[in-house]
Amino acid sequence: xxxxxxxxxxxDSMRAFVERQRKLDTHMLRNTWxxxxxxxxxLACGAQEQDEYDPAHDYFSFAxxxxxxxxxxxxxxxxxxxxxxxxxxxxxxxxxxxxxSSEVVLDTRDLTIERVELLSDDGAxxxxxxxGDADEIIGTPxxxxxxxxxxxxxxxxxxxxxxxxxxxxxxxxxxxxAGGKHPLMFxxxxxxxxxxxxxxxxxxxxxxxxxxxxxxxxxxxxxxSADNDPLTPRGGVYQFEMPQPIPSYLLAIAVGNIYFAxxxxxxxxxxxxELLDASVFExxxxxxxxxxxxxxxxxxxxxxxxLLVLPPSFPYxxxxxxxxxxxxxxxxxxxxxxxxxxAHELAHSWSGNLVTNATWxxxxxxxxxxxxxxxxxxxVIYDVDRVDEERVLSYRELLLDxxxxxxxxxxxxxxxxxxxxxxxxxxxxxxxxxxxLQYLENAFGxxxxxxxxxxYFNEFAFRTITSERFLDYLDAELLxxxxxxxxxxxxxxxxxxxxxxxxxxxxRSKTLDSAEAAAIAWARDDLPTRExxxxxxxxxxxxxxxxxxxxxLPAEDLLVLDKTLGFSVTNNAEIGRAWFIQVAKRRFEAAYxxxxxxxxxxxxxxxxxxxxRALAENGEDLGLARxxxxxxxxxxxxxxxxxxxxxxGTD
Ligand code: BES
Ligand code: ZN
Numbered sequence: 001x002x003x004x005x006x007x008x009x010x011x012d013s014m015r016a017f018v019e020r021q022r023k024l025d026t027h028m029l030r031n032t033w034x035x036x037x038x039x040x041x042x043l044a045c046g047a048q049e050q051d052e053y054d055p056a057h058d059y060f061s062f063a064x065x066x067x068x069x070x071x072x073x074x075x076x077x078x079x080x081x082x083x084x085x086x087x088x089x090x091x092x093x094x095x096x097x098x099x100x101s102s103e104v105v106l107d108t109r110d111l112t113i114e115r116v117e118l119l120s121d122d123g124a125x126x127x128x129x130x131x132g133d134a135d136e137i138i139g140t141p142x143x144x145x146x147x148x149x150x151x152x153x154x155x156x157x158x159x160x161x162x163x164x165x166x167x168x169x170x171x172x173x174x175x176x177x178a179g180g181k182h183p184l185m186f187x188x189x190x191x192x193x194x195x196x197x198x199x200x201x202x203x204x205x206x207x208x209x210x211x212x213x214x215x216x217x218x219x220x221x222x223x224x225s226a227d228n229d230p231l232t233p234r235g236g237v238y239q240f241e242m243p244q245p246i247p248s249y250l251l252a253i254a255v256g257n258i259y260f261a262x263x264x265x266x267x268x269x270x271x272x273x274e275l276l277d278a279s280v281f282e283x284x285x286x287x288x289x290x291x292x293x294x295x296x297x298x299x300x301x302x303x304x305x306x307l308l309v310l311p312p313s314f315p316y317x318x319x320x321x322x323x324x325x326x327x328x329x330x331x332x333x334x335x336x337x338x339x340x341x342x343a344h345e346l347a348h349s350w351s352g353n354l355v356t357n358a359t360w361x362x363x364x365x366x367x368x369x370x371x372x373x374x375x376x377x378x379x380v381i382y383d384v385d386r387v388d389e390e391r392v393l394s395y396r397e398l399l400l401d402x403x404x405x406x407x408x409x410x411x412x413x414x415x416x417x418x419x420x421x422x423x424x425x426x427x428x429x430x431x432x433x434x435x436x437l438q439y440l441e442n443a444f445g446x447x448x449x450x451x452x453x454x455x456y457f458n459e460f461a462f463r464t465i466t467s468e469r470f471l472d473y474l475d476a477e478l479l480x481x482x483x484x485x486x487x488x489x490x491x492x493x494x495x496x497x498x499x500x501x502x503x504x505x506x507x508r509s510k511t512l513d514s515a516e517a518a519a520i521a522w523a524r525d526d527l528p529t530r531e532x533x534x535x536x537x538x539x540x541x542x543x544x545x546x547x548x549x550x551x552x553l554p555a556e557d558l559l560v561l562d563k564t565l566g567f568s569v570t571n572n573a574e575i576g577r578a579w580f581i582q583v584a585k586r587r588f589e590a591a592y593x594x595x596x597x598x599x600x601x602x603x604x605x606x607x608x609x610x611x612x613r614a615l616a617e618n619g620e621d622l623g624l625a626r627x628x629x630x631x632x633x634x635x636x637x638x639x640x641x642x643x644x645x646x647x648x649g650t651d
Contacts, residue, residue: 062141063201109139168193184256207245320348368433584614
C-alpha cells in the first residue's frame, strides 16, 4: 500500500475501485458461489497500471508490513449486546523490520479509537495517532507515530470500540435465533472485515498468534477460533489462546446461548440447544472426516476440530475458522446429504489455514485446492458416485459462469490490471481450481500427486504462497520429471488463460445422466409424473433433474410436477435453491408464495442471491424482488444485505 500511495494514483485507482465494487455487487447475484467479498478485493487490483502491478502485493490493506510485522495480538473485550459494540483493547506485538520507519499504519473500519499506548517495562505511555483518509472499501488507515528509542519488538495497546455497523459482526436479536430468548453475535472476518472489529494489519500475508479475554452477559457462552474447552463453565468471563500463527481473516468470535455436544474424540459441535440433536445427527461423520483427512493430507496441526452451527443469517455455507468452523444451519437436511461443506471447511485446515494464499488474487490456492481436497475426502467417507454427482454439478455451474465472465477474468490467477475486471466470479477459483488439480492428478497418477500434496503442505506449512511460487514448486517437483506428461506451458494455460484447456477433465455421473434423461422424458410425456424415481435419487440428482427441465414447459405441467414431488415444500436447501431459481426464471407464479418463504427462511447468499437475480431478470418481477427483499432484509447479514440491495437497485 505504501508504494501505491507514493505512486500518486490512489485517488483515480480508488474511484475505479469503488465503481467496480458497485458493479460487482450486481454480479454477486449472478455468482452462484456468492463469494462477492473476495471478488471485490480481486477487482480492485484492476485499478493498477500494467507496469506497476505486483501480483505478490496486497492492495487491500493500508498496513506498512515492510516496516512492522505483527507477531502476536492480545484482545481484551466486553461484548455489549445493548450497544451492539465490542469495547476494550487490542495489544499488538510487532517486529520492527525497517529502521527508517517509526510510524505504524494499521487497518481499521468504523472503529472509535480512544487511546494508543506504547507499552514497556516502565509502563504505558500515550503515543500520537491519527486517521488517514477513509476509503469506502479498504477502510481507514490508523497512523501511530512511535517515539524514539522504542523496543524491538514493540508493543502497542489500542483502546477502542466497534460500531454497530461493523461489517464483520452481526448482532442478532433473540427473535432471529433458534431459541428466541437470547441474543447472539458472530463475526465473519474473511476477506477484509477483521479490521472492522480489531485494529490490526489486515492482510493474509502475515500470521499472528493471539490470546483473548472476553466478557459477555453471564448466561451466554463465547467461542473463538482458538482453544475452546468443551467443559468451560458459563459465567461471562472467557479466556482463549491461539498458539498457532494465523492470518487475520481467520480471527473469529461468536457469543450466544451456545452448548456443546461431542461428535468424536477430537471433534464436536456447538449450537443453540434447539439445534444440537439435529446437528449431532447431521455431522456424525466429522470425526471420520478428520481421521481420513490426516491419512490423506498429513498431520492436522490445530488440536481439536469443532463446528459451530449458527442461525440462518450466517452468510456462507461454512467458514474455516481454525479449530472451529462456522456453519450454516441450512445443511441440516436430516439426511447428511449436504455435508460436503463440512469436508470443505475441514480441508481448509490444510489448504488455506496452513498454506495460505499470499493475496486474495491467489484465492484459487485456498478455494480450488480445498474443493479438490473436499472431493477426495468425500470419496473415502462416502463413495465415488456421490462425489461424481457433486463434481458434475460444480462443472455445470462453472460452464454457466464462463458464459458471463469476460475472458480476461477467466484465468485462475488473472492479471487484474486490465481495468476491465468487472466480471470476476468466485466459481473460477472453486470449480476451475478443482478441475486443474484433478487434471494434475489424472496426469501424474493419484499416488504421485498425493505425495506431491503432502510435500507441498509440509514445505509451505504456516506460510503464504503466490500462484507463481506454486507454479515454480510444481515445476521443480513434478513437471521437471524426465517423462512428465504435463509441460510448464500447459500449467500456465490453466493459470493465465481464459476458459478451459482442451484436455481439461470432464466430470461424468451415470445417476445424473439418468436424472437428466428422466427430465427430458417427462417433459415429452414419455414418463408419467408418478413414475419419476425421485425416492431412488440423491438430492444432487434431484437438483440435476430440476436444472434439466426444458424451458418451454406449460405452467399446468409444472403444477402437477410440484404437487406430486413437493419441490416447493422441500426441506433440502439445495433442492429449494434449484427449484426457486427455475420458478423465478419461468414466472411460475403458483409457487411464488413458497419462493417468498424460501427467501425469508434462508440468509446464506448462495441460496437466495440467484433467486433474487432470476426474479429481477425475468422481465416482470424486479418490483416483487424488491418487495420481498424489503421484508426480509432486516434478517440478512450486512454483507448479503449490501450485495442484494445494490443489485436490486434499492440503495
Ligand atoms: N472461505 C470460504 C468462505 C468465504 C470465501 C468467505 C470468500 C468470504 C470470502 C468458505 O470456505 C467457502 O468456500 N464456503 C462455501 C462452501 C462450499 C464451497 C462448500 C460456501 O459458503 O458456499
Ligand atoms: Zn472454502
